[in-house]
Amino acid sequence: MKLDSKIPEGPLAEKWPKHKFNLKLVNPANKRKYTVIVVGTGLAGASAAASLAELGYNVKSFCFQDSPRRAHSIAAQGGINAAKNYQNDGDSVYRLFYDTIKGGDYRAREANVYRLADVSVNIIDQCVAQGVPFAREYGGLLDNRSFGGAQVSRTFYARGQTGQQLLLGAYSALSRQIGLGTVKQYNRHEMMDIVTIDGEAKGIITRDLISGKIESHAGHAVLLCTGGYGNVFYLSTNAMGCNVTAAWKAHKRGAYFGNPCFTQIHPTCIPVSGDHQSKLTLMSESLRNDGRVWAPKTVELAQKLRKGEIKVTDLKESDRDYFLERKYPAFGNLVPRDVASRNAKEMVDEGRGVGASGVAVFLDFADAISRLGEDAVRAKYGNLFDMYYQITDEDPYKQPMRIYPAVHYTMGGLWVDYNLQTTVKGLYCLGEANFSDHGANRLGASALMQGLADGYFVIPYTVGDYLATIGPKPVDASHPAFAETKRQVEERIQKLLSLKGTRTVDDFHRDLGHIMWEYCGMARTEEGLIKAKGLIRELRENFWKDAIVPGGNNEMNQSLEKAARVADFLELGELMVDDALNRKESCGGHFRVESQTEEGEALRDDVNFSYVAAWEYRGDNMPEELHKEELVFENVKLTQRSYK
Amino acid sequence: MNLTLKVWRQKNTEDKGKLVTYPASDISPDMSFLEMLDVVNEGLIKKNEDPIHFDHDCREGICGMCSLHINGRPHGPKQGITTCQLHMRSFKDGETIVIEPWRAAAFPVIKDLATNREAFERIQQAGGFISVNTGGVPDANEIPIPKVIADEAFNSATCIQCGACVAACKNASAMLFVSAKVSQLALLPQGQPERYRRVQAMVAQMDAEGFGNCTNTGACEAECPKEISISNIARMNRDYLNAKLFKDEY
Numbered sequence: 045m046k047l048d049s050k051i052p053e054g055p056l057a058e059k060w061p062k063h064k065f066n067l068k069l070v071n072p073a074n075k076r077k078y079t080v081i082v083v084g085t086g087l088a089g090a091s092a093a094a095s096l097a098e099l100g101y102n103v104k105s106f107c108f109q110d111s112p113r114r115a116h117s118i119a120a121q122g123g124i125n126a127a128k129n130y131q132n133d134g135d136s137v138y139r140l141f142y143d144t145i146k147g148g149d150y151r152a153r154e155a156n157v158y159r160l161a162d163v164s165v166n167i168i169d170q171c172v173a174q175g176v177p178f179a180r181e182y183g184g185l186l187d188n189r190s191f192g193g194a195q196v197s198r199t200f201y202a203r204g205q206t207g208q209q210l211l212l213g214a215y216s217a218l219s220r221q222i223g224l225g226t227v228k229q230y231n232r233h234e235m236m237d238i239v240t241i242d243g244e245a246k247g248i249i250t251r252d253l254i255s256g257k258i259e260s261h262a263g264h265a266v267l268l269c270t271g272g273y274g275n276v277f278y279l280s281t282n283a284m285g286c287n288v289t290a291a292w293k294a295h296k297r298g299a300y301f302g303n304p305c306f307t308q309i310h311p312t313c314i315p316v317s318g319d320h321q322s323k324l325t326l327m328s329e330s331l332r333n334d335g336r337v338w339a340p341k342t343v344e345l346a347q348k349l350r351k352g353e354i355k356v357t358d359l360k361e362s363d364r365d366y367f368l369e370r371k372y373p374a375f376g377n378l379v380p381r382d383v384a385s386r387n388a389k390e391m392v393d394e395g396r397g398v399g400a401s402g403v404a405v406f407l408d409f410a411d412a413i414s415r416l417g418e419d420a421v422r423a424k425y426g427n428l429f430d431m432y433y434q435i436t437d438e439d440p441y442k443q444p445m446r447i448y449p450a451v452h453y454t455m456g457g458l459w460v461d462y463n464l465q466t467t468v469k470g471l472y473c474l475g476e477a478n479f480s481d482h483g484a485n486r487l488g489a490s491a492l493m494q495g496l497a498d499g500y501f502v503i504p505y506t507v508g509d510y511l512a513t514i515g516p517k518p519v520d521a522s523h524p525a526f527a528e529t530k531r532q533v534e535e536r537i538q539k540l541l542s543l544k545g546t547r548t549v550d551d552f553h554r555d556l557g558h559i560m561w562e563y564c565g566m567a568r569t570e571e572g573l574i575k576a577k578g579l580i581r582e583l584r585e586n587f588w589k590d591a592i593v594p595g596g597n598n599e600m601n602q603s604l605e606k607a608a609r610v611a612d613f614l615e616l617g618e619l620m621v622d623d624a625l626n627r628k629e630s631c632g633g634h635f636r637v638e639s640q641t642e643e644g645e646a647l648r649d650d651v652n653f654s655y656v657a658a659w660e661y662r663g664d665n666m667p668e669e670l671h672k673e674e675l676v677f678e679n680v681k682l683t684q685r686s687y688k
Numbered sequence: 689m690n691l692t693l694k695v696w697r698q699k700n701t702e703d704k705g706k707l708v709t710y711p712a713s714d715i716s717p718d719m720s721f722l723e724m725l726d727v728v729n730e731g732l733i734k735k736n737e738d739p740i741h742f743d744h745d746c747r748e749g750i751c752g753m754c755s756l757h758i759n760g761r762p763h764g765p766k767q768g769i770t771t772c773q774l775h776m777r778s779f780k781d782g783e784t785i786v787i788e789p790w791r792a793a794a795f796p797v798i799k800d801l802a803t804n805r806e807a808f809e810r811i812q813q814a815g816g817f818i819s820v821n822t823g824g825v826p827d828a829n830e831i832p833i834p835k836v837i838a839d840e841a842f843n844s845a846t847c848i849q850c851g852a853c854v855a856a857c858k859n860a861s862a863m864l865f866v867s868a869k870v871s872q873l874a875l876l877p878q879g880q881p882e883r884y885r886r887v888q889a890m891v892a893q894m895d896a897e898g899f900g901n902c903t904n905t906g907a908c909e910a911e912c913p914k915e916i917s918i919s920n921i922a923r924m925n926r927d928y929l930n931a932k933l934f935k936d937e938y
């Protein structure tokens with residue numbers, strides 16, 4: 045199948061308005077004859093479900109948590125970008141577009157990114173109208189702060205809890221529609237598979253996580269808004285329940301997977317403290333506005349610190365290496381995430397890491413506290429400082445934070461065209477779950493923007509075009525395809541429940557995480573990736589022989605839930621490695637050691653790799669087929685990214 | 689550290705349930721409380737026993753999913769944090785820890801420590817919103833909002849809907865939760881058109897769900913992991929009274 049990105053013709057700024065006009069409409073009286081299934085209730089899912097219901101469609105919305113408001117968008121801290129130029133500092137839609145394309149290391153589609161920047165301004169208006177309490181100036185107008193990869197202040201925020209407040213806005217819109225009866229909400233339901241009829245998505249199979257009941261749901265279109273797959277690394281900043289299952293099942297039913305190896309390692313997370321660790325906690329990128337990143341100047345000093353022979357406060361200014369400020373004077377501590385992460389790793393690899401494990405660098409607020417006062421710092425970042433103190437038992441007002449990169453976001457995801465439709469007709473993918481807007485690296489405060497852009501302002505137009513094309517013919521779950529898919533789901537569950545080996549599912553998941561982090565993490569080599577591929581296969585085989593899954597299906601069974609998710613991660617991991625092997629260049633978060641500049645920066649290969657890698661599933665244990673979507677840059681000139 | 693756990697085990701909503709004793713050995717003080725339970729559960733799974741079921745997700749204190757009653761207190765002994773932010777360094781070696789689910793008629797137990805909090809959903813659906821559709825809204829800076837008002841609305845909006853306030857209250861009242869939402873929207877200019885309609889609808893649903901009334905003991909505020917102020921309840925009561933007295937105006 046040839047990939048058709050369906051990017052509209054014409055000048056960049058006119059593509060979306062023109063496209064919107066060309067899309068077919070469904071008349072108001074007919075909208076209620078359609079059912080749209082939305083899986084996931086984060087920013088993308090909740091905003092899509094609410095917006096579609098407001099238009100008059102019937103919506104069925106699903107989440108695995110006990111409330112739509114608990115989706116992991118809730119945990120986003122720092123902010124949301126929008127090209128409002130309220131600060132009069134030179135921002136514009138074009139500049140946000142340009143920063144995002146450049147930040148993504150030229151591996152995203154121009155047209156998608158421009159649309160994202162264009163609708164960003166509407167998002168802020170929408171959220172304020174819903175009652176989202178953004179930070180304000182004394183004059184009553186909205187405040188902004190700056191974020192990595194940008195030289196303007198365009199980030200809107202609500203203390204360190206922006207994701208929470210935006211999600212609560214979308215959740216309130218969704219709740220209103222549930223109350224009105226236009227959305228039927230299914231909490232504690234996990235999507236187990238997609239049902240396709242004649243190659244088009246017509247519904248899903250779910251498991252009720254309380255009763256274990258396997259249910260069929262039919263709809264005219266299915267929207268996957270199921271987030272990223274960072275938990276393939278076991279330790280990440282994702283919530284424990286974040287998983288790839290919905291996207292992976294869709295992939296196995298014909299949806300191509302785009303750029304699976306593009307993962308974002310966030311530079312400022314609280315370091316791992318031991319083997320018991322179940323997840324990692326992010327310290328918002330906004331901290332880099334006022335915090336300075338440094339490591340001891342010499343290996344000797346770092347050793348003394350680690351052994352506790354000296355205290356961090358004993359180190360003189362001249363003993364400290366503010367390595368980001370030194371190497372990147374133009375952007376300083378606000379370089380993009382991939383650059384900051386790799387530099388922290390470099391310090392640790394050189395032996396200049398700090399903390400008991402030696403796997404951390406410092407993020408220091410002493411300057412900000414003496415410049416602004418402790419109260420001002422507390423007002424800006426209080427909740428983050430508290431969080432740090434809770435976890436580490438160290439007071440960041442008195443001594444610098446220890447931070448280290450951790451898996452945070454996946455730029456890769458299901459391949460979608462300009463309409464957010466996957467390679468399966470009627471199956472759409474929104475938010476982090478798709479691959480579309482961030483290229484090889486996402487800029488801070490852009491995930492919230494993309495989730496809401498997709499849900500509020502893109503999908504209501506594009507899905508209408510598809511629905512108008514197929515017509516309002518009723519769909520129901522009595523078609524044999526539903527029974528057959530349901531049977532396959534039940535079979536897999538029984539297979540998992542029959543596993544009575546010796547190792548827990550978590551144990552396998554931890555092993556997978558180690559392999560991914562070691563060989564497919566911040567630096568990747570051909571040799572390592574080949575090794576990882578073998579290790580993952582072996583681990584997957586062992587999982588199906590030696591895992592233990594207690595309990596039965598007809599009850600709440602968290603072991604079974606976990607096992608089903610980890611089984612899918614064990615398949616995804618191999619595809620990520622294949623993708624990383626194929627992409628012999630370095631770009632953004634994907635750093636191939638074989639491809640770097642003399643100064644050790646990521647070296648892109650635009651001649652050979654200026655494409656989206658879209659992988660087609662061909663059967664269990666069969667190599668996937670690579671399809672290439674060439675990226676065409678008509679507006680920006682490709683340059684080696686420089687933040688010096 | 690070595691600890692003794694007394695954990696509420698209940699197969700399903702109908703089951704009577706009981707406290708079961710488990711040892712928790714070789715626990716690091718740096719572990720979070722939920723990581724300690726993970727370790728105990730791994731031990732149970734290895735014996736092919738059903739692990740202890742509990743709700744959790746983000747493990748950073750923001751999703752509101754975790755909900756354990758620890759030694760008689762929602763979210764455990766420390767102020768201003770959720771269960772997932774509690775670390776074992778807050779306990780003493782050799783201690784016995786009693787772990788129970790939220791106890792409230794409106795929150796039936798699903799299994800072990802997991803409860804059904806759908807009642808909160810229905811209260812939100814009754815009125816916890818501003819009725820605006822996507823699109824067609826004014827520019828964000830067209831409505832200036834004094835910083836103090838925006839900050840106060842934010843404080844109310846930090847509620848994570850975990851239900852600790854209900855679990856802490858001897859009347860199982862949901863007034864802190866409901867009033868936080870009512871306050872956030874009543875404070876903001878955008879929330880004015882529906883202000884009195886909203887408070888009536890949300891309170892009516894709260895009553896219908898079987899939550900108790902507020903008798904001003906302040907237990908909710910003391911146990912709230914987000915330290916939501918009880919003054920929200922006063923604000924809600926004022927609006928509610930206003931709405932009842934001047935019905936025709938709203």
